[in-house]
Amino acid sequence: MSILNLFRRRGTAPVARERLQILLSYERSTRGQSDLLGILREEILAALGKHIQVDQDNIVMRMDRGATLSTLEIEILIPHAGIMLAAS
Amino acid sequence: MAKVLVVTSGKGGVGKTTSTAALGAALAQAGQKVAVIDFDVGLRNLDLVMGAERRVVFDLINVVQGVARLSQALIRDKRLETLWLLPASQTRDKDALTEAGIASIIREMRGKFDWIICDSPAGIERGATLAMRFADAAVIVTNPEVSSVRDSDRIIGLLDSKTEKAEKGERIDKHILITRFDPNRATRGEMLRIEDVLEILSTPLLGVIPESEEVLRASNIGSPVTLNNAASAPARAYFDAASRLRGEDIPVTIYSERKRFLEKLFGRAA
Numbered sequence: 001m002s003i004l005n006l007f008r009r010r011g012t013a014p015v016a017r018e019r020l021q022i023l024l025s026y027e028r029s030t031r032g033q034s035d036l037l038g039i040l041r042e043e044i045l046a047a048l049g050k051h052i053q054v055d056q057d058n059i060v061m062r063m064d065r066g067a068t069l070s071t072l073e074i075e076i077l078i079p080h081a082g083i084m085l086a087a088s
Numbered sequence: 089m090a091k092v093l094v095v096t097s098g099k100g101g102v103g104k105t106t107s108t109a110a111l112g113a114a115l116a117q118a119g120q121k122v123a124v125i126d127f128d129v130g131l132r133n134l135d136l137v138m139g140a141e142r143r144v145v146f147d148l149i150n151v152v153q154g155v156a157r158l159s160q161a162l163i164r165d166k167r168l169e170t171l172w173l174l175p176a177s178q179t180r181d182k183d184a185l186t187e188a189g190i191a192s193i194i195r196e197m198r199g200k201f202d203w204i205i206c207d208s209p210a211g212i213e214r215g216a217t218l219a220m221r222f223a224d225a226a227v228i229v230t231n232p233e234v235s236s237v238r239d240s241d242r243i244i245g246l247l248d249s250k251t252e253k254a255e256k257g258e259r260i261d262k263h264i265l266i267t268r269f270d271p272n273r274a275t276r277g278e279m280l281r282i283e284d285v286l287e288i289l290s291t292p293l294l295g296v297i298p299e300s301e302e303v304l305r306a307s308n309i310g311s312p313v314t315l316n317n318a319a320s321a322p323a324r325a326y327f328d329a330a331s332r333l334r335g336e337d338i339p340v341t342i343y344s345e346r347k348r349f350l351e352k353l354f355g356r357a358a
Contacts (some may be wrong), residue, residue: 001229011305011308012304012305012308012309013308014310015309015310016307017137019141019310022142023141024135025141026242027178030179049127056156056157056160057157057159059160060160061145061146061160062143062145063142063144063145064142064143065142065143066140066142085145
């Protein structure tokens, strides 16, 4: 043990530990179960499909899983033509 | 038109995923448009090593099955604008990977990237053979250690017989990337020398990555080593290897961490 160890900044291992805890708690909770994200995606798209035609290419989904909170961001570009088609 | 590169080894734990992330980032840092694909279905880790594990929405199998578009499944790196990740599926059955599905994904990606880097799972099963199937070139990650060299030889045999190029009678470019190299032990005769490995495998050298604490430090944080500490010995070795992949002729340097006087005296305070 060197003298500088006494003043050592936090190493990278605590970062690794925290990242693993977040990831594994999510993976354990979803293991053997149907995927919540997949279900949400299907149902949201089905609901939209009743009213408008949306091309898959115009849907962007972003996810950020946190320790206590996760966000699911869904960006849908709705062309005016899509609304007209579905309405007609 | 992209060049498709497979990072493979046969043996596990030799540094395929670390090398995929580091080479992918190094190429992107040089301005190339790069996609890295994780083929390890059920045991994905490239997302974790690249720090994108919290942002995975879709995966390779979703794209193969038509559930998601390629553009929806590709995750852009937060630090490098031209680096993208296509994660493996963690939950699906690996039989869902079909050759036709992979062929169509690679075909679509070829027009959009300069480099497509396929991170192969260990072993010689389906995931590994599909990862190499459409490759133009291969990086065979090898530790200077008997079992790793033997498995590399086996993989070279597969590259020369089971890839699409080989079946068409064309040649696949093969390169050896030696990782976890310790020059001191090699000098003392305790570790296979680079020349020994190359002679046994009769395949040209892409680079020599020294054993280094920086590699673990980078994976702890979730950052390719070339991004996390570009001046470190392994990062410089990966930068050189990436330049060689682009056709530059650079002499091979065995980099080592130069410790400063105070660090030597007190140990490294990082």
